Amino acid sequence: MSVRQSLLAILGQGPCYGYQLRAEFERRTGSMWPLNVGQIYNTLDRLERDGLVSKGATDEHGHVFYTITDAGAREVLAWLGSPVERGQTTRDELAIKLAVAATLPGADIAAVIGAQRAASRASLDALTRRPRLIAETGPEALARAVVIDAMIAHTEADLRWLDHTERRLSTQPPQAMTLAPAADRPKRGRPAKAPAA
Structure with missing residues (x-):
């Protein structure tokens, strides 16, 4: 499940604050995958860092509204237009x-x-x-x-x-x-760093 793209898609309908995004996500997914508010705000911070949303003004209740950027809108279109790859990237x-x-x-x-x-x-x-x-x-x-x-x-x-x-x-x-542990031991770890000169 892509929370990142889902939140971006919701923001495509207009500016929202974190709790509002959470409520919209749950409303649109039948409340089957509840999100915690911390996850929402962490995602918003990353989206802002990546230039996909911009942080707007704070209203009289202290809500900070986020707005999707043009780059964010392009990412939503790319997400909606691409298939979900199952099995290759997800561990079952x-x-x-x-x-x-x-x-x-x-x-x-x-x-x-x-x-x-x-x-x-x-x-x-x-x-x-x-x-x-x-x-x-x-x-x-x-x-x-x-x-x-x-x-x-x-x-x-x-x-x-x-x-x-x-x-x-x-x-x-x-x-x-039954599989016994392999006799061949794989090389492990990173190579040792050379001492600083």
């Missing part, structure tokens, strides 16, 4: 956990998969019990539905992948999957 914590557990001696991979499957099913049950918002109309209801539908699809995919992984691992005897 669950895949890593199962891959490591499958290679450890004594790890009960079936229990690891079972625990994750139970958690994923509980999550899916909770998501599908949410009001489906079909009767609701308007942009907020649509945004919330899009996010919930995506979460349901991802959870269903996780469950299918867990079943597939369990089948794959069940064809291997446990001792055949």
